[in-house]
Every structure is written in structure tokens, then in C-alpha cells.
Amino acid sequence: MRAAVPLLGVTEKERVHCFLAKTAPPEFTLFFPPGALAIDQVDPSRTCMVMFDMTNQTVSVSADINNIVDPWTLQLVARESITHTQARNYFRVDAVAKVAASSAVPEVMADEGERWRLQGDTIDLSGSGLLCSFSEPLAKEKKVKIELALPTQGMEVIQAFGHVVRCRQIEQHLYYVALHFDMIDSESQDKIMACCFELQRKHLRMRVQLENQPSQ
Secondary structure: EEEEEEEEEEEEEEEEEEEEEEEEOEEEEOOOOOOOHHHHEEEOOEEEEHHHHEEEEEEEEEEEEEEEEEEOOOEEEEEEEEEEEOOOOOOEEEOOOEEEEEEEHHHHHHHHHOOOOEEEEEEEEEEOOEEEOOOOOOOOOOOOEEEEOOOOOOOEEEEEEEEEEEEEEEOOOOOEEEEEEOOOOOHHHHHHHHHHHHHHHHHHHHHHHOOOOOOO
């Protein structure tokens, strides 16, 4: 799962991979890989956003930071949750990468109002699409051009055309936008899938590292 953790003196939250340790609703505990989070910079006065990936859906939870236990553990209290239903043809993984969405109309053919571009970050990635965070909303079913910098060595940029499946406001100036690939060449799709497999292996190694970490 992924947590957007508020830091002192920084408006944008730090997005960090983590693992659910235990729950006693509405309280729950998150473990972070060693060194992944500057725990001394965490701002407990602001809310934390946590995304739980479940079968056929993702749940976003807004939570208060109740306690900073140690350099890799946070205790939180859930305040509000939002469910995002998923229709999955491909498995997906958490992925932090740069992404841009822009007008699907070629620039030479676009009117002035059709020239636009949003830059943001991916939340998760699959062979059929991706979930992104943007500072502005995009209308459902809107056709877009997608430019994705794969979060692997070389940061190769993939281009595709797709549409907006859904858009939901999470907080002020933060929107989660799901994009589906409508037109993507097979080579680019294969590269995305290879990237997903690589990230999946990385996440499994992180989990093993956390599980083998000695308790304090």
C-alpha cells in the first residue's frame, strides 16, 4: 500500500510505500522500510492519506497520526474512507512515476481552448491503465494523450492515448484520476508489464526485509 505522509514545512505530502501491521478499527499501524521516511520530519497535526489495494477495489483512507512509535512505525486513526471500484484485466502494482496528460487533439489541429497539459505522479500501474494524482480534475470519459516515464532504469517514456475512467477529489488541489489505455502499441505495453513485474519483485523484497527486521 501507499501512504501520503505530511511533513513539517512542506505543502506536498511525501508518498511512501508501506505495509499494514495490525488493525483495531478505527486504529491501524503502518510499517515503513528502513530509511524510506524521514520520521523526525513527520507533521502529526495534518492528516495522512493511505491507499489500501483490495480485490477489485482500492480504498483511500484519510487518517490522523496518533503516534510515532519508532523510525519505521506510525499509528493512525481512520477518519474517512473512499472506495474506488476497479475492473482489472491486468494485475497492477504500486508505482511512483512521472506522468503527463494532455489534449488528445494534435497541437497543429487544436483550438486555443484545446491546448492543455497536466503533470502529476502515478499511484499504481498496469498493462491496461494507471491511477494518477493531479492538481486539477479531468472530466470522466475525456480523451487524453498519456506520457509515462517508466519507474525503472533509464526512465523510458511511454506514449499512449486513453480516456478518463473516473476522477475524485481527495483534498484541496489533489485529485485521483484513473486512466485507461485505448491506443497503445504492443511493444510499449510489454515494457509496462515488464516494469510491473520488476516492481512486484521489489515490493516482495521490501516485505521480507520488514518481516525479518528484529523487534525493539
